Amino acid sequence: MFISFGLLILVIGKTGEPISPAISFRVFPDFGTSKIESKTMISVLKFIFRISGYGFLAVAIIAGISDASSSIAQSQVHLAPLGQVLYEFFPDTFPILQPAIERHIHPLLWDPVVLTILIWPVWAFFAPLGLLLLWLGARRRRHQVQFA
Known part of the structure; x- marks a missing residue:
């Protein structure tokens, strides 16, 4: 304190x-926090990872269903890219993203990394992210040895 x-x-x-x-x-x-405090902090962090992972997987499933229904309606494959969806949700702040990343982080981060991710379908971005967070937040299973 x-x-x-x-x-x-x-x-x-x-x-x-x-x-x-x-x-x-x-x-x-x-x-040097005690073991009880560090275990509590780790368990809370794992809980937050699990909740976020389930949320990202829900977004991925909803985006996949939306892409499937629009593909059926148009009679051709239509996958909404992440950049288009982000622009629809944040029309005022999304155009500021490129100059902010290039000016404050690094110019090479925008062109090969962020542009590639913005071209991906929404479900292809959120599903692996959700699975990664679920894996990081997984509870450790204790194996009990049984002797015959």
Whole structure:
């Protein structure tokens, strides 16, 4: 826990000795968290990964159904690219994406990487991402050894 400078002087006093021996605190954060706290943090992070993975898989399934229904309606294969869908959802902020990436991150990230991903169908982007997050958030199975 961080303690502000004013509170630190109030508790320690001007001489540097604690005002009361019953007051015990840490001035700097404890970077060595206990095993219980780290297991709790990891389990919460895995839970967030699982929820996000299920959400991304749901988006991928909905996009796949949408692509299939539009392909049936048009009597030809139609796969909506990710860039088109993002532009439809965010028409004001999507055009700013290219200059922001080129100016603030790196110009080579836009042309070979982001443009390639924006050409992919929506389900082809979200399905592997969802599966990756589900794999990262999977619960560890404990194997019990049974002796015959």
